[in-house]
Amino acid sequence: MQLRHMNQFIPLQGIISENLPPDKHLGEADMSTIEISKEEADPDEKERLERIKNKPLLVECFNLFDFEFVARHVMKKTAWAYYSSGADDEITMRENHSAFAKIWFKPRILVDVDKVDYSTIMLGTRCSAPFYVTATALGKLGHPEGETVLTKAAHTHDIIQMIPTLASCSFEQIRDAAVEGQTQWLQLYVNKDRSLTKRIVQTAEGQGIKGLFITVDAPQLGRREKDMRSKFGDIGAHEQRSDNDVDRTQGVARAISSFIDPSLSWQDIPWFQTITKMPIVLKGVQCAEDAIKAVEYGVQGIVVSNHGGRQLDYARSGIEILVEVMAALRERNWQDRLEVFCDGGIRRATDIIKAIALGAKGVGIGRPFLYAMSAYGVEGVERAMLLLKQELEMNMRLIGATKISDLNPTILDLKSIGTHSVPTPTDVLSSQEYDGLLVPKSKPKAKL
Helix, strand or coil, X not given: CCEXXXXXXXXXXXXXXXXXXXXXXXXXXXXXXXXXXXXXXXXXHHHHHHHHHCCCCHHHCCCHHHHHHHHHHHCCHHHXXXXXXXXXXXXXXXXXXXXXXXXXXXXXXXXXXXXXXXXXXXXXXXXXXXXXXXXXXXXXXXXXXXXXXXXXXXXXXXXXXXXXXXXXXXXXXXXXXXXXXXXXXXXXXXXXXXXXXXXXXXXXHHCCCCCEEEECCCCCCXXXXXXXXXXXXXXXXXXXCCHHHCCCCCCHHHHCCCCECCCCCHHHHHHHHHHCCCCEEEEEECCHHHHHHHHHCCCCEEEECCHHHCCCCCCCCHHHHHHHHHHHHHHCCCCCCCEEEXXXXXXXXXXXXXXXXXXXXXXXXXXXXXXXXXXXXXXXXXXXXXXXXXXXXXXXXXXXXXXXXXXXXXXEECCCCCCCCCCCCCXXXXXXXXXXXXXXXCCCCCCC
């Protein structure tokens, strides 16, 4: 069956299929071989379906953590493992959020905060709030309508959506779900086949995409071991198969990313500038030196990010990188030479405010919207966005700010931002498999 994709016909649906090498295209599924009765008989699946029936009402979710809690209990294990996994011991993934707790506020008092306006402009687009839906892969793992759920909710709240390369919906489906005038950006994993990359970029531009976000922190995908173990379990615990029958070394992430070009370098940036007029943003900058280099290469923006803690473990959090990057840019008076965005670990409006006060134009939010989508569909994502907006209004009032331009470094205490306190992970194999020293019992007293 042929499906239209990005105004062209290709054998399979979606950007994933177009980017995968031919040896990964295994053909059409034989639906007669799918044993639905097996799943229905699975006690775990029965329990999951029961949890779905008894999940809390949407109005009982008061913050983004609530959506994550519900999603964990209603999603399939494999889907949860892919969405929630981080690299190695997941130190960086945890640090992404905990780093925000190292920044404290210095509120201003006696400010007229009757009217609060948190709208802003990002890459030339006026939007209702300084956050956007960042690119996250495989939306259909959480909801049958996939990324189009995020598209619809983004339109409701006038929020920009970044379309992922590894979307489970086709580019055309996501664009069709948008309404006229709705702004979307494209996240790009660069293919080894540059002619294909060029076609994707120019087709996106022709379809009205307003920004090209090139992922630069993933020459190879990190080890998301939770995802890898889940993939291993998919073959069935009681099936007798040889090791050659299934690739036990990869999870979902690596299985769909073999097309990514590890040779991508600074020398490719001028080529991108010749094939598109879209603003070019480098997604995954992690130090001031590379931020300075990005300015020198003339790109329009950067995202300080460690890929949601899914790449290099012990990489610093986005908010800590932002402090370093903005200081370096301001030292050279280059802070207006490009737009700086930040993502990773954002769960509260206070997190958003801290990033904006430091100099970010906006922040990307990924997992929380996936969790809201997985638990409650479009209405869940819409409520998640509404809750963030309500928190923004309240917290800006409490800080003494009435508009985005009022948020600046003078309202922040940054003394602790560089402190790295890493608790020992509790979910590593060593803590489960190690047999501790057995202390011998006291010598029994002699019987007289």
